[in-house]
Amino acid sequence: MSVEVWAPIPARVGLRREAQADLSMERGDGGWWHADVELAPGDEYGFVLDDDDRALPDPRSRRQPNGVHEASAVFDLGAHEWADAAWTGRQLAGGVISELHVGTYTPEGTLDSAIDRLDHLVELGIDFVELLPVNAFNGTHNWGYDGVLWYAVHEAYGGPAAYQRFVDACHSRGLAVIQDVVYNHLGPSGNYLPRFGPYLRAAERNTWGESLNLDEPEVRRFIVDNAMMWLRDFHVDGLRLDAVHALRDTSERHILRELAEHADALSAHLGRPVSLIAESDLNDPTLIMPREAGGYGLTAQWSDDHHHAMHVALTGEIAGYYADFAPLDALVKTTSGGFFHDGTFSSFRGRDHGRPIDPDVPTWRLVTFTQDHDQVGNRAAGDRLSPALGERRLAVAAVLNLTSPFTPMLFMGEEWGASTPWQFFTSHPEPELGRATAEGRMAEFARMGWDESVVPDPQDPSTFERSKLDWSEPDDPDGAHARLLDLHRRLLALRRARPELTDPAFAHTSAWADDATRRFRMERGAPDAAERVVVLANLGLMPWEVGFDGPAEVLLSTGPAIADVVAADGMLVLPGESAAVVAVARSRGDH
Template sequence: MSKRFDVWASKPSAVTLVANGEHIPMVRGDGHWWSAPDAPLSGDVDYGYLLDGVDTPVPNPRSRRQPDGVHGLSQTFDPGAHQWQDAAWVSPGMNGGVIYEMHIGTFTPAGTLDSAIAKLDYLVELGVDFVELLPVNAFNGTHNWGYDGVLWFAVQETYGGPAAYQRFVDAAHQRGIGVIQDVVHNHLGPSGNYLTQFAPYLTEGMSNTWGDSLNLDGPFSDEVRDYVTDNILMWFRDFHVDGLRLDAVHALHDERAVHILEEFAAATDLCSSELGKPLFLIAESDLNNPRLISSRSRGGYGLAGQWSDDFHHAVHVNLTGETAGYYSDFDSVGALAKVFTDGFFHNGTYSSFRERHHGRAIDASVISAHQLVVCTQNHDQIGNRAAGDRLSATLGYEQLAQAAVLNLAGPFTPMLFMGEEYGATTPWPFFTSHPEPELGKATAEGRLREFERMGWDPDTVPNPQDPATFASAKLDWAETEVAAHARLLGVYRALIQLRRDEPDLRDPDFGAVSVDFSEDQRWLILRRGALAVVVNLSDVEREVSVEAVTVLLSTVPGEALLPGSVRLPAHGAVVASTLPKVTF
């Protein structure tokens, strides 16, 4: 009996498989799983399901291909057909390596996985360890950020589909670059979601910011949990992905004794053992809760890492001076210093934006600094600004270089957003391509409401449905050849190389980090073993007391090593050694 088309469907009383135009009755089995004994055993098949006699077939919830979009028929895909060439690839695991976040649709002019392969050599020269792809699962329309996906097992066809995804991962691995995939399990997009016609995948009356919540703890939730866990394992087994970034895990409502995140981590660890290579999960969370990355033996969920937005906020405020909304608590050099030493700024402190206390302190004896992924820019922090403006829209070279130093010379796992490394001037606004006019209108109006609390001018918000908004987000690679951009690119390349060359910059121990700073004079010294990272955040020259004998990297000319101090120009930064350089 073929299991190619088995489907879980507890709601309908009758299910018919439509395969290559042929109607094949299905039989209900144990656990509300339906099978089709007379279904095709091999070959490519376009198929769907008729539920309770409805005339229009709907896709498979576990569809591997949607060549005609999320409302069309599913198509079979054999993940074993690809001849992998990445046997020599050895993943370093999550060890503080540099992550490069990219959106396939705007990374290249063509916006496909195959065209992105052509830019991998550039990333090799930059020195990144991993690329992190924004969600690629199937969504309605031709382009969006990826967080409106509805078929989690299918790769978006406008990107090239699943075969192209395998080619991309294979090509990355052959060049020594790992792949992290951003996945969304906290909600489904508004168009093309047929899951509720099959079974109670979602919880009625339970919703989060983006829509109905996944049914993780109600009746029939065992199958739903298997559904999302199998999706995680698919990326590892069928696509050779090294790690997953789990979107907004704070929106996963689960009151069962074993949280779904703990199940994810256990399944990932088991898969890692079976495949004989490191695999890891990184949570996006604004909870500042170290339980996510604490080991399961200590009562934690056992995830490898989590994002720390506090680092971004502290750097952003100290470089830009913006203090609206959630930035208000970070208006001090001391906030940046605390993030470096404690990991979180809000670790049980009062959050004025939330109007309550927030977070919990990290136990540095059991949690590594590498378990926190940090950035100075990312898709959310740029795209959720009114105009989608990058730091390059308001800051010059000196402060952009400072941002690079704070990120790449820090103790955490640094992440870059595509184009950041050369100061890309192209914006990255929120964009959609909903075919339904009413949905497009509602999306545009919703974006305007979201910006009210941040105090941004609604007149500067581009229409997400306008194709020009999407086009504006595509990187202009010609900028890398312009002197001003090439200068910043050189800083990023040098910093990444320095991170590889200097063991102190790779030390994940919070205990090996110390910070001195002056609130009045606006300078900061980050000490990492025998290295001192000195940053002048003010707009005048400063002399900073620090023993340094060798400058390893300087972002602006004019620095001077003096007895017991370093003189830095305005907005300058240096990485210096307190020990003389030893050569043999």
């Protein structure tokens, strides 16, 4: 076999193997070095650059058995006998995502132990499992966004073999897999890529460190090849692209468009859907517009604006970036248009922000949520909605999230109102790096006006342990956790049963709100259909009398019991802090 590495910077490159003399590699075109040598699965190796006696891991290492500072190991991708030959994939349209972090999803924190909890997601009604980054990072536990070896699966999670077993297990249960990948920066410890080549722009930084050098064709190839590895070699169904606004690319063919083109070609070859979902702070619909219309052609993007509107409506919190979303009309705007800031002034940014979404864009191209890893973990105490809201308001949150016109996502444990926090945790072996990380977090919290005294030490192992789910909570059949879990199951079943709730047309969703009484109403369904679905959320404390212009049936309700059939006079009384989903027949004049 031939071992190769892109290393245009060093003048000499040697291949180091176990118990053998270093082998000089031959320099080829474009800064690629080659060596013809036999390496078997499990063999450890590294690269020696110039006069440095230390061997560095392979930038494209598939396995790091002893951590990111040590030797790489050969991994045979073909050793796993895949059992998903009949898997035809899942379209994102109409789907529901569950986001989870491998290290805190189960007490063991491994991919194999997560397999044991997949049936829970199937019974819940989930379609996609989205894993936070699993690439190799320094330390034992981390959110995953400090990865430095993008091609390797973190060994403590079980490594690449466990990852293959996990994806196979998901597919056998009808679950698609989305992998969160980070192409905008590298972690602060164990990043040896700049020793090999110009991977980074030293003079340009983003929020997390030096920017990737997207002017260099081999760096772009490094990113594209990694994306294709997950989709092709590990049979993953989609990628969530972290913080794409931090990708500085002025080329004629943006890296996101390049990724989308490769993904579409691979999808055609594999015969199954492949989804690329961007996290973006830009509120720019260019990401999801078709390439023939000048867009990048990504499948979907997150909409933080809809999260912010729901969060403020539910909690009343208006500090920092939540300030612009204080009126309940913000929820009306995001429900009917996707973005709140679509060219409007953002007080948090101090400037106009965003662009409107073309109403012809399908609504499912926006991924929305009431909680996710960022919106929970980036709070000072890593607190979920559950401690602040209580059962009744959490139930309203579930209705708002799962009946929206967008692709809804749940954060692990949200379905039962998990009481465990999800805090920011790190395990940097370098004390100075741990201190710098904690100080950086304090600065972020100060800008949001949050109480710094409640911030846990990210480096304290107990912060990580506290963030693990407590799977005993939903097992109490008479408790609030079980009731919330049952509500989520019924909501997801209703979403599958009623086509109005997955109707992708912006024009088929309308919304109304009254800020004084804290009442919200959303209507879903085509104007020529025999019925429409009305979603009611009473966020106030006083009962709400709601009238309908045709026969109506309550499909689902929260809070105190509501009659299954609306009274003969066409009125429904919705108690405070409750929600209902109602099917309303259109009168002859309506269609």
